[in-house]
Each structure stands twice: as C-alpha cells, then as structure tokens.
Amino acid sequence: MASGAGKPTIIRMKNNLIRGIRKASDFLMALQLTGAAKDNNLANLQLRLPAVVIGGGLTAIDTATESLTYYPVQVLKALNKFEKISFQYGENEFWKMYDEEEKEIMKTFIEHGKEIRSENENAKKENRKPDLISLLNKWGGVTIAYRKRMTDSPAYRLNHEEIIHGLDEGIKIAERLSPVEAVRNKYEAVEEMIFEIQDQITDPESGKDRLVNSGRFVTLKAASVMVAAGTSPNIVYEKEYPGTFRVDETKYSFKPYTVSIDEKGNYLMIPSEDGDGAFFTSYQKNKKLISYYGDNHPKYAGNVVKAMASAKDGYEKISEIFSNELKTIDNDPDSIEERKSEYRKFTGNLDKEFIATVEDVIRLTPTIVEVIVKAPLAAKKFCPGQFYRLQNYETTADRKNGINMTMEGLAMTGAWTDVSKGLLSMIVLEIGVTSPARGSSQKRRAGCSNGSTRNSDSYSEGRDSSACGRRTGQCSSLFYC
Numbered sequence: 001m002a003s004g005a006g007k008p009t010i011i012r013m014k015n016n017l018i019r020g021i022r023k024a025s026d027f028l029m030a031l032q033l034t035g036a037a038k039d040n041n042l043a044n045l046q047l048r049l050p051a052v053v054i055g056g057g058l059t060a061i062d063t064a065t066e067s068l069t070y071y072p073v074q075v076l077k078a079l080n081k082f083e084k085i086s087f088q089y090g091e092n093e094f095w096k097m098y099d100e101e102e103k104e105i106m107k108t109f110i111e112h113g114k115e116i117r118s119e120n121e122n123a124k125k126e127n128r129k130p131d132l133i134s135l136l137n138k139w140g141g142v143t144i145a146y147r148k149r150m151t152d153s154p155a156y157r158l159n160h161e162e163i164i165h166g167l168d169e170g171i172k173i174a175e176r177l178s179p180v181e182a183v184r185n186k187y188e189a190v191e192e193m194i195f196e197i198q199d200q201i202t203d204p205e206s207g208k209d210r211l212v213n214s215g216r217f218v219t220l221k222a223a224s225v226m227v228a229a230g231t232s233p234n235i236v237y238e239k240e241y242p243g244t245f246r247v248d249e250t251k252y253s254f255k256p257y258t259v260s261i262d263e264k265g266n267y268l269m270i271p272s273e274d275g276d277g278a279f280f281t282s283y284q285k286n287k288k289l290i291s292y293y294g295d296n297h298p299k300y301a302g303n304v305v306k307a308m309a310s311a312k313d314g315y316e317k318i319s320e321i322f323s324n325e326l327k328t329i330d331n332d333p334d335s336i337e338e339r340k341s342e343y344r345k346f347t348g349n350l351d352k353e354f355i356a357t358v359e360d361v362i363r364l365t366p367t368i369v370e371v372i373v374k375a376p377l378a379a380k381k382f383c384p385g386q387f388y389r390l391q392n393y394e395t396t397a398d399r400k401n402g403i404n405m406t407m408e409g410l411a412m413t414g415a416w417t418d419v420s421k422g423l424l425s426m427i428v429l430e431i432g433v434t435s436p437a438r439g440s441s442q443k444r445r446a447g448c449s450n451g452s453t454r455n456s457d458s459y460s461e462g463r464d465s466s467a468c469g470r471r472t473g474q475c476s477s478l479f480y481c
Helices: 024-034 058-089 091-095 100-125 132-138 154-168 236-240 304-321 323-328 333-354 376-380 434-439 471-478
Strands: 021-023 051-054 142-145 172-174 177-184 190-202 209-221 224-227 257-261 267-271 280-285 288-291 357-365 368-374 387-392 410-418 423-429 447-451
Touching (some): 021 024, 024 058, 024 224, 051 058, 058 100, 058 132, 058 142, 058 154, 058 224, 177 209, 190 224, 257 280, 267 280, 304 323, 376 423, 387 423
Parallel strands (some): 021 224, 051 142, 142 172
Antiparallel strands (some): 257 267, 280 288, 357 368, 368 423, 387 410, 387 447, 410 423
C-alpha cells in the first residue's frame, strides 16, 4: 500500500478557504503535472504577488522557490497572449473576455511581463544575468512565515542547504509568526494575512525554551497564500472499513509490524515500537499480508526522498517472506516461460481494469459536453456522489497553432455507468480553457479517470432525502435517488 502524499494539515485560522489560498502540495502538483511553466502550455495555474507560504518544512522551501521561478514565466506568457490577440483582433476584443477583477489581474501581469522582458533584453545587451530577484521583491516577492525559529524547522534539521539556496534565489523568511486570519478584498479573495507574533520564554521547571502567543499582531500583504503545514498519514481505508488495520492512536498511522514464519509456515505478526524494518500492517487473512510504504508509513512519511527510501529498505523484507518458495521453484526454460506468461496475464488484467480511455465525446449543447470513458473498475465501483479526476496526457494531447492542449485535472461527478461495457459518463461544462479543450478530445485518446474512495452521498430506501446545491452539481446524484 503506497497511496501517495498524506492528507494536508488544515490550519486553524479565519477565512482559510477563501480564493487565493491553496495547499502547497496542490500548487506543486499542479505546476509539475500540468506543465504550466512551459511556453506552449495553456494550463491556468495562477500565481499572484506578493505571496506568502505558511510552514517550515522542505515543502515550504520548494513552494517558495518554485513560485519565484514560475511567476516570470507566467507573466511573460500573459504578455505574449495579450499582444498576439490584440494584434489579430484588437485590444477591445481582448478585454471583453474579462470581468473587473480579472482585468486588474491581467493588467498587472502585462505590466510585470513588460518589465521582465525589458530586463532580459538589457541583460543580454550588457552580457550579464537578468536581475529578476530585484523585480520580484519590488512586487512583494515570496515570504515564508513560520511559527517557530527557522533553526527549529524541519527544513533546517533535514537539509539546511536548501534554506541557504532558497535565500540566494530571493525568498524571504519571517519567523515566529502564527497565522490568525486571511483578510478578504472587495472581490472576496485574499489580500492580507494577519499573524500573531510568538514570544520565546524559558520554562522554569524544564529549563527549555518555548513559544507563546504575545498578543501582538503583524500584517503581511498576500495576493497568494500556500499552506505547507505538514501532512498526516492516509488511514481513510480504516475509517471506511473499521477493524481492517490496527492504528497507532498517538501517531495517527497504521501500526508497523515485522513478520516471521514458524515451522508450519504460518506468519507471526510482531509489533514494532519504532517502525525500524517493519513494513507490514496488522492485516493477516488467508495467508495474505499488506505491506505499506511512503507517506503511509510513520517512519518514512514527510518527503519524497524518504518515500523512495522506504521502497529500497522494504523490498528485502518482502523477499524474505518468499525465500522458501524461491528455493523450490524450477528454473528450467519451460518453467520460466510459464511464470512469464502468468505475469503477462496478470498485468494485462490490471491494465484492462485500471487504464482509462476516452471512448466517445458527445456535444449536448454549445457549452455542455458529455465524455464517455472506458474505465471498467471505476464503473463497477461507482457510487453516487463520488468525484473523479479527468485529464489528458501530454504525449497524446492535441496541438493547435503550436500550443499543446494538455490540461489540469477536472473534478467531476459521474452521470451514468454501464458496468457490462465498463463505461462511465461525465458531463463537462465549458468554462475557461480546460473544459473546451476536453470537449475537443478525440475518441480513444488516452485519459485518466480516478475514482474517489468508496464513501459517497448516502441515500436510504424509504426515506426522504434533500440535496442542496447548484442544479448542475446535483443532477447526477439526483439521477440515482
């Protein structure tokens, strides 16, 4: 079991879900998976300055440095699009697409893009590196706000060189600041962050230093806020199927076990206090075990390097379990070919069940498109209220006028399923750039459809139910009521 990054920590502050605030891991995933930093990409990942990153781990450092790198690319792309569309259709046609808030943002991007272009041209003439850091800091830059001292941060303990390199690249650090409130602007988006200053005191009993609320507050300008406050292991399966795994209530993770084999070939599950060399959960049924890695494992949670290390350390423990079987297998050519054939059959069945492809694209109205995806296992496991991610791949995406039509994932609900054919239908409303691109997807073009966990909207037979929300958001769920 390796289900990816753990659940992001939701920090306690007022207005922590208003526009302009997002989880740092979500920002980094969107930046890398959508190719937003490429010149020929239309992914709509928007970053505004000044930006504030809340947290003190390596994810916070990565987010801050990536933000400083991405912003110049973003505004230059905006400037190029403005000039191209204005030249072809006129400025009036360009500005007709935006409301007042969007006009303000786009005007800022265009101005900043012109300054960056000018700096790049001057640097080329003067045979020097462009000084983009000064420009970025003039516009507010990126500030990491951490509730403790940076020397106490996970980033400093794990890899202090990254902090040094981040400072060289232009990030700013504000220590001993605890987030209190995100302040809205007139468009209901974040414009400022209020922090409470933390005072350092010495505990008279233990003699150790600790931080306490001071009652003094400071405000930082923030048009974008990324929260990198850590993660917790993903144990949602145990919540949905109670009793499957034993959970460590203090670490809020699956308890780690080592495995030994007795004389009769039975597995003996041995609890491990610190998790060293323990890559198994408590699950044992019909001689089947479940191992776990990465952010699921309390010993290796936290970053991708530790996650990879878990696989390196864990595979040996898996091999030990099969050591007796490995000694008795035949290695003659026929036996090897038979095992290869069984493996191909096994992986082929996995591909058949898990790989999702676009089966058909049907335009229902000028702005509504139905996308029918062949995803056999997702269709079998469908429940009303589940969300799916629908996206295309860069290698098979359409190209129009030199632009690669790769898009970020769309969160969607299913409209209907045909389990016998393995089909799942989803409805796309054409809003912005991503949805129209989805509408242009061609039949059999590879896609990605990821179902959520089994929890969904619950409907009980014989009881009245009410569904609150926008009509387009509830139509698929009401279909199954």
